[in-house]
Amino acid sequence: MISVRGLFSFFVANQAQKPRGKEASKAADELVSKPEFLNRNRERLISTMIRAARSLRLVVPHLGEEIVAPANGLASVLMMGKGFCVLDVRTQSAELALSLIRDVHHEFGIGASNEGQIVLSLVADEAVTPEGGLVRLITDVIHNACLDLPDSVLEAGRDSVEGQVQAVIARKLASNLGQYFADNQRIPLSVARHEALKAPHLVVGVEDLKSFLDKKLQKNADVLFDDLYTFDTTSTYRKGD
Incomplete structure (x- = not known):
């Protein structure tokens, strides 16, 4: 099993990092306190996580050969169509967790700073929790979107299914993640402060x-x-x- 410490070993904080001045720290805190600034960064965060979810393999070609179930006992295929199959997203939870961390890292340009380490650590911490976390929230939305596909869409072919599923993912996740981050503000606040600390460097x-x-x-x-x-x-x- 990969430990969180091992996962972030290549993002080790720079011990020689210059301490931030009181003015820069104060300015960052004050900027984060502005609703419009926090909301803008929260929207970027939600869009990034939707992009990570939509990068998963869901609708793939299938020519009739046997597909072996994974070791966890869940069937890897949720449903079949003519020339394609819809994969069960619940078997891709680990891939989704890593995608969330990777995409947040790239979107916000997170490097070897203490603030950046906090952001990545919080994403990892909230990816999987006893209550479900971000991975459960996202996979539930995708799983239900696939189950709710009407027969007319399934009969229309792979492109139609993929388009319908991706549209539902974007719409539902925007709403569900928005509510999640309204109730759990640790990640949005840490991302906003990470971004706010970039502004004082310009003056x-x-x-x-x-x-x-x-x-x-x-x-x-x-x-x-x-x-x-x-x-x-x-x-x-x-x-x-």
Whole structure:
């Protein structure tokens, strides 16, 4: 069995990483506290996980040769059609878990930083849980989508089946993952903070940082720094400082 530690051995945090300044850390926290920024990153996260789910092999050609069931006892084929078969996604749980980690890593450009390690660790932690986790949520949606295929779609052929299943996956997962991440915010928050920490690197000094974020978040508006950033109200920047 591959341990989580072994899985992330090639993403070891850089021990020589330069400590982040208080201004950069504060700016990142304040940016994450903005609903529009958090929502934007959550939408990217959901789209990434849908892409990982749609990369699984579901509808494949079949010419009638015997297909052997896997060792876990579940039949690898869920249903048959003329010239194709629909695979049981429940036999691909391990592949899905790795795809979620891989695609999140690539989408958000996660490297050897402490924030990046937290993101990957949380995705691995929530992929499979006693309650089911992300893998169970996703495979249930795909499995039910396949079972609910009408006979007319099955009779139309492989392309029709694949198109119908992929459309249902995208629609249902967008809704189900949206609800999941509304109830379980660890991954969205960690992804948002990882992204927020990239912004302070583009500017130098507190005044430049204030100007940069004001322009990006409140275009064509007066300086509203104290209104924009309320994450830490005890040390909020004030207009005129």
